[in-house]
Amino acid sequence: MKSITVNLKNKSYPIYIASEGWEELPQAIEGKIRGKKVLVVCDENILPLYYNSVKSVLISMGYQTDVAVIPPGEASKSFDRAQRLYTKALETGLDRSSSIIALGGGVTGDLAGFIAATYMRGIGLIQIPTSLLAQVDSSIGGKVAINHPLAKNIIGAFYQPNMVFIDPHTLISLPLREFATGMAELIKHAFIADQDFISWLEDKMEALISRDIQTLSDALYRSCQIKVSVVEQDEKETGLRMILNFGHTIGHAIEAATGYSKYTHGEAVAMGMVYESKIAMNMGLISQDYIDRLVCILKKANLPTQLDTPEWDPIIDRMAYDKKNMDQRIVLVLPTRYGKVEVFKDLNPDQIKRLLK
Ligand SMILES: NC(=O)c1ccc[n+]([C@@H]2O[C@H](COP(=O)([O-])OP(=O)(O)OC[C@H]3O[C@@H](n4cnc5c(N)ncnc54)[C@H](O)[C@@H]3O)[C@@H](O)[C@H]2O)c1
Ligand SMILES: [Zn+2]
Structure with a gap:
């Protein structure tokens, strides 16, 4: 597993590029999640492909794991979808020590990252990008956002994750x-x-x-x-x-x-x-x-x-x-x-x- 450290003024965190796939996820997650509760956000395409692998790892590490599924596509970066995710976060009982895992493309990363940045003024965030665009671009750098009907990415924040985990094998299923x-x-x-x-x-x-x-x-x-x-x-x-x-x-x-x-x-x-x-x-x-x-x-x-x-x-x-x-x-x-x-x-x-x- 290769890694790159992102060194920022107030925070440093690793980007891992896995060679052995999900097997390496426990090692990458170790020490990056404080509390016990984790909410995975993914879209309907990613759910059947990769959620079970991630869930198994989280459960084997003792985390209480829930999932919020969003429709695929840019339309999910909306106020309406954000509100539903806040509701899910409250229902799941996420607190300030909890973490959100964004599992998917840039839409999931931007939306789930925005929720992590704002729910309770900021909770833990882990990016597991699965599209090539998310792996080389959107999961890195901490920009998170939703769209306003008048302009894209206009409601957002700079919010750095605690870790980015890239499994190149996920690119095999990418259209x-x-x-x-x-x-x-x-x-x-x-x-x-x-x-x-x-x-x-x-x-x-x-x-x-x-x-x-x-x-x-x-x-x-x-x-x-x-x-x-x-x-x-x-x-x-x-x-x-x-x-x-x-x-x-x-x-x-x-x-x-x-x-x-x-x-x-x-x-x-x-x-x-x-x-x-x-x-x-x-x-x-x-x-x-x-x-x-x-x-x-x-x-x-x-x-x-x-x-x-x-x-x-x-x-x-x-x-x-x-x-x-x-x-x-x-x-x-x-x-x-x-x-x-x-x-x-x-x-x-x-x-x-x-x-x-
Ligand atoms: N935050 C940033 O710095 C930044 C930078 C660039 C782009 N973005 C944002 O990223 C978004 C676009 O990201 P995207 O292109 O990943 O779009 P996306 O998240 O919609 O993913 C594209 C499609 O591929 C599917 N998919 C993703 N991974 C897959 C896999 N491994 N196998 C099969 N299907 C898979 C998704 O379900 C979706 O249908 C835009 O909203 C854009 O604004 C953000
Ligand atoms: Zn671009």
Whole structure:
């Protein structure tokens, strides 16, 4: 079992990447749960796949274990669902020494994490991410949130877990499109921070998409290390952490302009990375070779690299609403060379339209 320590000012905690699966969970949990009561939150897809394995471990360790099951999908990050979980927490008798385990994808992690952050002003939280996106991205860094009908992820907190346990074997059951969506974030980590990791991904992409466990485990390790190092330097996203948004200014706008239904988040981010790289190329920051390599890797990972019919006006309008924008300027994270990006804060919509041509 490999581990990475997340070192933050007020808290440090481990991320474990298991090689032997659930067998290693007891060792990982040891000392991370104070009280005796644990509430596992998972969605209806995860319940039949992985809940029993986790429950057996918890029971063998003497914990009183209950489960709250949510419908799969983004709609579960709602006030209504949060209220039902608070009710369940009260009915189960969770107290300040109890813990919540988020077992599932990013939706489960964000929602269950939000409950853990707010119930009784904060109780224990353990993340057991099962989607690739959750393993390389959402379970790390402590952002937890639910959605408001007017805006996504707008009600939330920074709330770090006591431990993250990643079992790469769970990726075997992940649907193809969900796997690709996580690959977009993993590839993003290489392009923002590690030129050698880009070359490694070029070599190993076939093994990764055929879900070879050892290769996945190596990729998870490097990808998590990159996210951890950014989060350690800027826990509350006041500066550096923005580099994780490479591909996201345009990606979010694509998602919003297409009603959050046509593309998954990772698919939109994949196209966002390509279009943002085009802007960078037209600004003279990088060359065509960069875009060619990025497109080639994304294609091998089953991700789209361009819109079927690019209609920029509605997309650029959406960019003006992006959370990262300060004073109507559009903030873009642009590549400046392989494994390096910088934050640009002064572009206006007209310039962006011109640079995308
Ligand atoms: N907190 C953060 O820093 C952060 C970062 C990125 C994204 N997010 C959030 O993450 C969410 C998206 O996460 P996601 O893509 O994991 O979505 P998700 O949780 O909806 O999972 C995607 C689908 O895959 C299924 N699934 C998950 N693991 C599986 C497995 N091992 N086998 C079979 N099916 C499995 C789920 O049931 C679901 O149907 C969004 O709400 C987004 O806002 C948060
Ligand atoms: Zn993302």
